[in-house]
Amino acid sequence: MNKTNTDKSFRAAYLINRYLHGSLTEPENEELETWLNSSEQSRQLFEDLRSAEAVEAQLQQFKNTDSEEGWQRMLHKIRLRNNSQQTKKNRQIWWRSVAALLVLSIIAWQVLNYVVKKTEDKVILTSQYGDDVLPGTKTAELILSDGTTVSLENITDSSFTEKGSSVLRTANGSLIYLNRVLNNETGWNTIRTPNGGEYMVVLEDKTKVWLNAASSLRYPVQFTGSERRVELLEGEAYFEVAKNKEKPFIVIANRMEIQATGTAFDVNIYVNVDSIVSTTLTEGGVKVVAGRDTRLLLPGEQLRTDGATAQVIKADVEAATSWKNGLFIFNGAPLPEVMDQVARWYDVRIEYRKDFKEQKFFTGEIKRNVPVSKLLQMMELTGIAQFSIINGTIMVLPYTL
Numbered sequence: 001m002n003k004t005n006t007d008k009s010f011r012a013a014y015l016i017n018r019y020l021h022g023s024l025t026e027p028e029n030e031e032l033e034t035w036l037n038s039s040e041q042s043r044q045l046f047e048d049l050r051s052a053e054a055v056e057a058q059l060q061q062f063k064n065t066d067s068e069e070g071w072q073r074m075l076h077k078i079r080l081r082n083n084s085q086q087t088k089k090n091r092q093i094w095w096r097s098v099a100a101l102l103v104l105s106i107i108a109w110q111v112l113n114y115v116v117k118k119t120e121d122k123v124i125l126t127s128q129y130g131d132d133v134l135p136g137t138k139t140a141e142l143i144l145s146d147g148t149t150v151s152l153e154n155i156t157d158s159s160f161t162e163k164g165s166s167v168l169r170t171a172n173g174s175l176i177y178l179n180r181v182l183n184n185e186t187g188w189n190t191i192r193t194p195n196g197g198e199y200m201v202v203l204e205d206k207t208k209v210w211l212n213a214a215s216s217l218r219y220p221v222q223f224t225g226s227e228r229r230v231e232l233l234e235g236e237a238y239f240e241v242a243k244n245k246e247k248p249f250i251v252i253a254n255r256m257e258i259q260a261t262g263t264a265f266d267v268n269i270y271v272n273v274d275s276i277v278s279t280t281l282t283e284g285g286v287k288v289v290a291g292r293d294t295r296l297l298l299p300g301e302q303l304r305t306d307g308a309t310a311q312v313i314k315a316d317v318e319a320a321t322s323w324k325n326g327l328f329i330f331n332g333a334p335l336p337e338v339m340d341q342v343a344r345w346y347d348v349r350i351e352y353r354k355d356f357k358e359q360k361f362f363t364g365e366i367k368r369n370v371p372v373s374k375l376l377q378m379m380e381l382t383g384i385a386q387f388s389i390i391n392g393t394i395m396v397l398p399y400t401l
Contacts, residue, residue, distance in 0.1 A: 011035075016046060127373035130389040133346045135369050136213055138173025140199035145187025145221065152191070152199060163187040163221040165204060177204040177221065186222040193235070196347030198323075203230070205242045207249060210324045212236040213344040214270075223247065236268045238324045241284075253277065255307045257289040265297075266321050272340065278304045280320040326368050328375065335360040335384060339396065346372045349393040356398050360384045 015032040018024045024032065036043050142150040144162055152169060159168045163186060168176040175191065193199050193211045200210045204222050211217060215235025223229075228244070232253040241249045243262030251258040254269040254277050263284025269277040279288050281297040288295050288303045293310035295303055302315035322329035323341075330338055339350045345368060364378050372394070376387045386397040 127371065127389070129373055129376055129387050129394075131391065132389065133348055133372040133392070135371065136196035136198060136345045136347065138199055139197040140175075140191055140193045140211065142175065143190040143192065145189060162189065165221050173198070174200040174202065176202040186220045186224055188218055188220050190216060190218045190233070192216040194347070195344050203228075203242075205244065205247075205249075207242045208240040210238040212238075212323050213347075232267055232269060234269065236266065236270060236323070238264070238266045238321060240264045253279075255290055255305055256303075259287045259289070260284065266324070268320070270340070270344075272337070275306050276304050277306075278302055278320075280315045280317060282317055282321060322365075323368065327365060328368055329365045330362050332361045332363055335362060335396070338362050338379075339394070342372065342375065342394065347392075348372065348389075350396065351393055352396045353398070356385065356396055358398070 012032075012035050015024070015028055015035065018028060019032060036046055140152040142152055144150065150160070150169075152173075152175060157168065157170050159166055161167070162177075166178045168178055170176065191199060191201055191211065193213055193215050195214050197213055198211060200208065201217070201219075202208050203219055205228055207228070209217060209219075209230075212235055215237060216233040217230060217237055218233055219230040226247060228247055228249045230249075230251055232251055237251075239249075239251065239260075241260050241262050241264070245261045247261075249260045249262075251260075251267060253267045256267070256269075256277060256279060258265065258267065258279055263286055264282045265284075265286055266280040266282070267278075268280070279286070279297065280302040281299050283299050285299075286297050288297060288310075290303065290305040290310040291307060293305070295310060295312055297303055297312065300315055300317055302313050302320065304311050304313065316331055319329045319331050319333075323345075328341065342348065343350045362379060362382065362384050364382065366375055366378055372389070376389075376394070380386055380399070383399050386399050388395045388397065
């Protein structure tokens with residue numbers, strides 16, 4: 001597509017986006033009408049977009065995807081990393097250029113390349129990378145104390161009884177234990193999210209736990225005895241612990257035991273190439289026992305351990321907990337780490353072409369509620385790699401443009 005056609009595409013995309021959000025001015029409306037009358041293809045595309053709720057929802061998501069605030073945070077971090085005034089100026093200009101290009105590219109892609117192919121009961125999304133993949137959803141399964149499995153999908157609110165406790169399953173993706181009936185014997189439940197899923201559970205003591213994709217948490221229906229003990233079996237979870245100084249809250253997670261009375265922290269035990277697991281403290285204080293090491297963490301600190309040694313470092317809290325806030329935030333993250341997160345959230349496989357051998361690092365921020373092509377487009381604009389998507393597999397290719 002030559003420059004003239006590209007400019008027209010971006011302008012048409014901009015006008016349609018404003019139309020869908022009811023913000024067209026009178027001159028812009030006349031401009032849009034001129035474009036619509038230019039060809040039958042333009043008119044048909046506009047009608048398809050106007051009537052497709054899924055595409056309109058994606059445009060609404062895009063509206064909030066790359067906010068000025070997000071880019072300002074990124075620019076601030078870049079400024080902190082470099083003392084050269086000229087370099088800071090150049091990088092700031094570069095990032096703003098990337099942001100502007102990203103905005104235009106995504107809207108134009110929405111208008112010109114967003115194709116929905118319906119085959120019987122299957123909907124296939126396409127993008128400039130081939131197939132496209134929608135983001136994960138609030139979905140999980142609950143294994144009750146008797147072994148029964150309950151599906152936790154986005155349905156209407158409902159409730160059931162488990163070991164004397166009333167359990168509320170909400171339509172917005174949370175599980176809440178209510179109406180505790182005291183007894184000496186309590187059952188244990190396990191909540192498990194798949195790849196492409198996330199969920200939140202409120203335990204009977206009012207502790208809130210957010211589960212990332214591919215994670216499992218085992219916990220008692222009621223806390224009895226002198227402590228509150230749960231087990232993070234796999235994956236990642238963010239805990240907001242209800243205060244109770246008389247009954248410590250303990251998380252068993254792989255090689256760690258985290259003890260708290262009332263605090264908030266992230267625990268990540270995903271299996272990775274370095275076999276590193278971590279605890280990141282956002283508020284309060286915790287004691288972490290990792291092997292022979294016992295460490296006290298302060299807010300903003302992270303303990304990392306490979307099972308043999310433990311190290312406390314200053315944490316990038318914003319990046320470590322971004323998933324819980326509906327964001328991807330990467331600050332100089334190794335590409336394999338980035339693609340691991342992509343694989344879990346979008347439930348895709350990742351493959352690297354044989355000639356992709358360079359060690360790459362990525363810095364960027366985008367919401368998690370966008371199709372995977374938008375994230376890949378942001379990454380590609382930085383020159384880190386190129387991508388293709390075929391049958392649920394993202395192929396990572398050397399950047400050649």
